[in-house]
Amino acid sequence: MKHLLSTADLSRDEAVLILDTAAQMAATQERAIKKLPTLRGRTVVNLFYEDSTRTRISFETAAKRLSADVINFSAKGSSVSKGESLKDTALTLQAMGADAVVIRHPASGAPHTLATSGWTQGAVLNAGDGTHQHPTQALLDAYTMRCHLVGDSGTAEVTGRDLAGLRVAIVGDVLHSRVARSNVDLLHTLGADVTLVAPPTLLPVGIGPWPCRVSYDLDAVIADERPDAIMMLRVQRERMSNAGGGFFPSAVEYTRRYGLDGRRMARLPDHAIVMHPGPMNRGLEISATAADSPRAVIVEQVANGVAVRMAALYLLLAQETPGSTLQEDAR
Amino acid sequence: MTTYLIRGGRPYGEEVADVLVRDGVIVALGPDAAAQVDGAVVVEAEGCVVLPGLVDLHTHLREPGREDAETIETGTRAAALGGFTAVHAMANTSPVADTAGVVEQVWRIGRDSGWVDVHPVGAVSVGLAGEHLAELGAMADSAAHVRVFSDDGKCVHDPVLMRRALEYVKAFDGVIAQHSQDPRLTEGSQMHEGEVSAQLGLAGWPSVAEEAIIARDVLLADHVGSRLHVCHLSTAGSVEIIRWAKARGIDVTAEATPHHLGLTDDLVRGYDPVFKVNPPLRTAADVEAVRAGVADGTIDIVATDHAPHTVEDKDCEWAAAAFGMTGLETALPVVQLTLVDPGRLSWRDVARTMSEAPARIGRVTDQGRPVAVGEPANLLVWDPRGTRVVDAAAQATMSTNSPFRGRELPGHTVATFLRGRPTVLDGRLVLAPTSHLQEEES
Numbered sequence: 001m002k003h004l005l006s007t008a009d010l011s012r013d014e015a016v017l018i019l020d021t022a023a024q025m026a027a028t029q030e031r032a033i034k035k036l037p038t039l040r041g042r043t044v045v046n047l048f049y050e051d052s053t054r055t056r057i058s059f060e061t062a063a064k065r066l067s068a069d070v071i072n073f074s075a076k077g078s079s080v081s082k083g084e085s086l087k088d089t090a091l092t093l094q095a096m097g098a099d100a101v102v103i104r105h106p107a108s109g110a111p112h113t114l115a116t117s118g119w120t121q122g123a124v125l126n127a128g129d130g131t132h133q134h135p136t137q138a139l140l141d142a143y144t145m146r147c148h149l150v151g152d153s154g155t156a157e158v159t160g161r162d163l164a165g166l167r168v169a170i171v172g173d174v175l176h177s178r179v180a181r182s183n184v185d186l187l188h189t190l191g192a193d194v195t196l197v198a199p200p201t202l203l204p205v206g207i208g209p210w211p212c213r214v215s216y217d218l219d220a221v222i223a224d225e226r227p228d229a230i231m232m233l234r235v236q237r238e239r240m241s242n243a244g245g246g247f248f249p250s251a252v253e254y255t256r257r258y259g260l261d262g263r264r265m266a267r268l269p270d271h272a273i274v275m276h277p278g279p280m281n282r283g284l285e286i287s288a289t290a291a292d293s294p295r296a297v298i299v300e301q302v303a304n305g306v307a308v309r310m311a312a313l314y315l316l317l318a319q320e321t322p323g324s325t326l327q328e329d330a331r
Numbered sequence: 332m333t334t335y336l337i338r339g340g341r342p343y344g345e346e347v348a349d350v351l352v353r354d355g356v357i358v359a360l361g362p363d364a365a366a367q368v369d370g371a372v373v374v375e376a377e378g379c380v381v382l383p384g385l386v387d388l389h390t391h392l393r394e395p396g397r398e399d400a401e402t403i404e405t406g407t408r409a410a411a412l413g414g415f416t417a418v419h420a421m422a423n424t425s426p427v428a429d430t431a432g433v434v435e436q437v438w439r440i441g442r443d444s445g446w447v448d449v450h451p452v453g454a455v456s457v458g459l460a461g462e463h464l465a466e467l468g469a470m471a472d473s474a475a476h477v478r479v480f481s482d483d484g485k486c487v488h489d490p491v492l493m494r495r496a497l498e499y500v501k502a503f504d505g506v507i508a509q510h511s512q513d514p515r516l517t518e519g520s521q522m523h524e525g526e527v528s529a530q531l532g533l534a535g536w537p538s539v540a541e542e543a544i545i546a547r548d549v550l551l552a553d554h555v556g557s558r559l560h561v562c563h564l565s566t567a568g569s570v571e572i573i574r575w576a577k578a579r580g581i582d583v584t585a586e587a588t589p590h591h592l593g594l595t596d597d598l599v600r601g602y603d604p605v606f607k608v609n610p611p612l613r614t615a616a617d618v619e620a621v622r623a624g625v626a627d628g629t630i631d632i633v634a635t636d637h638a639p640h641t642v643e644d645k646d647c648e649w650a651a652a653a654f655g656m657t658g659l660e661t662a663l664p665v666v667q668l669t670l671v672d673p674g675r676l677s678w679r680d681v682a683r684t685m686s687e688a689p690a691r692i693g694r695v696t697d698q699g700r701p702v703a704v705g706e707p708a709n710l711l712v713w714d715p716r717g718t719r720v721v722d723a724a725a726q727a728t729m730s731t732n733s734p735f736r737g738r739e740l741p742g743h744t745v746a747t748f749l750r751g752r753p754t755v756l757d758g759r760l761v762l763a764p765t766s767h768l769q770e771e772e773s
Contacts, residue, residue, distance in 0.1 A: 086651075106650070107648040109602030110649075113602050116601065116602075131532035131534075132532030133532070205525065205537065206525040206530075207529050209526055
């Protein structure tokens with residue numbers, strides 16, 4: 001694995017390896033001193049063309065816990081709006097010796113372009129590109145599901161396990177969601193059954209071949225599919241206006257049909273967990289009752305994000321260095 | 332003027348017949364021509380096809396305004412190498428070709444370059460803004476003698492403006508060449524809307540945005556009794572609508588590009604902007620329908636939509652890249668590959684779709700003529716044998732955004748004659764072609 005661009009590129013074994021590695025990383029994070037020497041002397045650049053404090057600090061924390069030098073490069077508005085081109089920025093980072101570039105970009109495919117253009121020799125980690133993919137988000141979601149829903153939640157016990165047989169409902173703006181695309185690909189690879197739930201306007205034309213079911217009816221999915229996990233996607237309020245595409249008539253109607261409130265949550269199986277990639281629109285796609293309930297694992301998803309990103313950086317970077325193994329470093 | 336004997340070639344790919352060219356016209360064919368070999372420069376054409384010079388109804392030469400991507404000089408060199416003897420230069424330049432002054436400038440520079448005849452296309456609306464009719468009559472009456480009007484790059488989407496344009500050009504036998512794209516259905520669109528766009532997360536350009544405009548326009552053309560030309564048709568549904576309109580006797584013509592005959596949206600998977608084009612590459616089913624449409628005559632012509640772009644406009648992330656592909660130097664190889672070699676089009680059909688019909692639609696009277704005695708010697712000698720790998724950097728166009736780069740394509744131009752004067756010989760440009768103008772004038 002040279003880059004992490006899309007969960008569609010991951011085999012089952014690669015995905016499980018990342019989850020297992022993340023579990024080991026998480027174990028090290030229980031200690032008083034959390035820092036590992038694994039990536040000492042390596043440089044990780046966070047190249048962010050979109051504001052995303054959450055994802056950036058998650059990657060930054062992950063890289064720093066592995067002792068990498070971290071450079072944050074906020075290039076918001078570049079390229080498309082007359083700033084420096086992606087190419088020149090990449091060449092600059094290459095000249096400065098970036099070993100990995102973590103890129104967040106509003107254009108779908110920008111990480112792919114960066115990885116295949118020859119502009120940079122380093123590993124490219126996609127931290128979210130347009131409406132395409134957000135692989136580390138899907139990996140942390142899968143990791144969180146595995147912790148809660150596979151085995152009896154003991155770390156050692158789930159090592160090597162995938163998500164075979166789990167039923168997952170992903171609800172909301174699938175059309176504009178890189179989180180949904182990454183999750184559909186990854187969860188399918190890991191053996192889970194995914195159902196996407198959305199108003200028809202927020203599902204892409206051409207969804208046919210996706211390895212999942214599609215429904216327009218959240219209540220029916222909760223009743224019939226009995227999901228083990230329900231993931232609520234962020235819905236931007238602007239999307240309802242004509243200028244935003246007019247995808248739904250009003251926030252109230254959206255909430256009524258597709259929001260997760262206490263009443264709907266109560267109809268989920270007792271063991272089912274409630275997930276959200278954040279940031280939440282409380283009162284729109286998820287009510288406070290649901291978001292703050294004991295079965296919500298939303299804050300845990302954030303914590304798992306650091307472990308999963310440590311695993312991704314480790315697998316992409318440390319393994320090129322002879323004599324450096326996780327077991328050795330973690331000793 | 333020098334006399335040329337094109338020896339051993341097959342006009343229209345049929346019977347072998349030598350062609351003798353003198354003083355800008357074809358003076359003899361067959362044994363008569365061979366008998367007059369003395370004093371003639373011989374162009375060996377054994378195994379080659381002799382066709383009327385190709386006529387492109389849809390070329391972007393970029394001058395004035397974007398001479399960093401292409402000039403009339405470089406674009407027409409590319410055209411000559413591709414076997415063309417005339418091109419129609421689209422109006423979306425800067426300034427826009429929406430006045431007699433701009434179209435005359437383009438026409439004059441084209442004439443002075445001398446590689447092919449340059450027929451400027453006039454804008455339908457002032458500044459391509461889709462609001463007010465440009466002075467179509469002034470452009471028609473100018474030295475450029477404009478007959479094709481188009482806001483290409485943008486759609487004349489206002490139905491009233493489109494109706495008025497169709498009506499107005501009847502006064503001088505003009506035609507409206509429509510870029511069929513509903514703007515509201517394609518806001519922010521990046522590629523064909525379908526399975527590939529869903530997976531790649533690129534905003535979709537739905538087929539219906541093209542088909543709805545074509546359906547409206549054929550009905551408008553029928554209503555006002557005018558001529559409509561549909562540019563770069565790309566979907567199976569569009570072919571069906573044109574077929575229906577023609578069956579109803581509506582005066583509509585349609586064009587397909589080589590890239591819509593040869594390439595599908597699967598190529599977008601690598602996010603290489605060389606495959607970004609408008610209208611977008613469609614599905615394999617669409618490609619098949621477009622091929623069938625050309626083969627059965629529903630689609631009248633193949634035109635290049637040659638759209639050169641600078642490296643910086645293509646060497647970037649997909650969303651930031653410009654729409655468009657070069658095509659003049661690969662058009663006939665792609666047509667040969669996709670239609671002639673599989674037996675769906677004869678060389679006589681190629682002459683019809685790439686020379687005769689586009690000349691007729693553009694009301695260009697001295698091009699697209701038969702290979703016959705007394706006709707103007709606008710000729711292409713094409714060797715259909717062998718293949719060549721497309722090297723974008725080696726092409727005459729200034730830009731390198733060929734979607735066929737690195738591919739092996741069949742056939743090549745041996746010679747191109749513009750009114751009896753070779754612009755290409757032995758597959759290479761004949762430098763200083765302007766000398767013939769001086770010669771003619773002296």
